[in-house]
Amino acid sequence: xxxxxxxxxxxxxxxxxxxxxxxxxxxxxxxxxxxxxxxxxxxxxxxxxxxxxxxxxxxxxxxxxxxxxxxxxxxxxxxxxxxxxxxxxxxxxxxxxxxxxxxxxxxxxxxxxxxxxxxxxxxxxxxxxxxxxxxxxxxxxxxxxxxxxxxxxxxxxxxxxxxxxxxxxxxxxxxxxxxxxxxxxxxxxxxxxxxxxxxxxxxxxxxxxxxxxxxxxxxxxxxxxxxxxxxxxxxxxxxxxxxxxxxx
Numbered sequence: 397x398x399x400x401x402x403x404x405x406x407x408x409x410x411x412x413x414x415x416x417x418x419x420x421x422x423x424x425x426x427x428x429x430x431x432x433x434x435x436x437x438x439x440x441x442x443x444x445x446x447x448x449x450x451x452x453x454x455x456x457x458x459x460x461x462x463x464x465x466x467x468x469x470x471x472x473x474x475x476x477x478x479x480x481x482x483x484x485x486x487x488x489x490x491x492x493x494x495x496x497x498x499x500x501x502x503x504x505x506x507x508x509x510x511x512x513x514x515x516x517x518x519x520x521x522x523x524x525x526x527x528x529x530x531x532x533x534x535x536x537x538x539x540x541x542x543x544x545x546x547x548x549x550x551x552x553x554x555x556x557x558x559x560x561x562x563x564x565x566x567x568x569x570x571x572x573x574x575x576x577x578x579x580x581x582x583x584x585x586x587x588x589x590x591x592x593x594x595x596x597x598x599x600x601x602x603x604x605x606x607x608x609x610x611x612x613x614x615x616x617x618x619x620x621x622x623x624x625x626x627x628x629x630x631x632x633x634x635x636x637x638x639x640x641x642x643x644x
Contacts, residue, residue, distance in 0.1 A: 405464040426466030479552035492587035500595040508539020509626040515543035559607035571608030587640040
């Protein structure tokens with residue numbers, strides 16, 4: 397049972413929240429559900445680029461206890477921005493922004509810890525895919541020690557397009573991956589950087605990795621061949637901070 401204070405359900409409550417300008421992290425809708433109000437919910441979700449998933453009614457029954465009427469919305473406790481709009485805003489504000497991009501990091505605790513480190517390290521934003529990411533709910537905010545209220549969180553409908561947009565705007569798009577021999581500690585960057593981290597299971601998706609114009613790996617000297625993504629991210633973020641501090 398996933399129901400919590402940031403879960404909203406029922407056709408009218410969800411519709412009124414959307415009309416009031418609320419932007420859910422995700423909306424679940426029963427397969428085959430129709431009607432004027434349902435169509436209005438779908439229209440507003442499309443305009444705001446809110447993720448909508450059609451699911452069996454059994455999934456909705458497992459998610460909430462009350463009468464969901466075929467609609468459940470997961471409300472985010474933080475404002476979720478659009479990726480490209482966030483990039484544009486940062487480029488207007490400073491010459492060399494730093495952005496953390498999380499590709500399919502689904503563990504809420506890792507996600508929260510990475511947001512906390514990003515805020516502490518002076519990163520300007522965290523970008524996640526609209527689908528296949530950790531839920532941005534109260535548990536994530538708690539894991540971030542409140543950092544998610546202090547750093548911009550943006551969603552990308554198509555992460556590969558966002559990575560290309562970053563590269564086209566002069567960012568070093570740096571994939572932290574085991575699929576390279578280039579060491580993180582030999583990285584050269586102009587400080588205008590987007591650091592990409594992938595899931596612990598499979599790393600950065602191949603279709604996204606190809607848009608990383610720099611690839612680095614964290615050297616391993618022990619018997620265990622990999623790091624938790626939150627630990628790897630902390631190392632990589634602070635290496636970028638170190639490099640940036642040494643730039644003229």
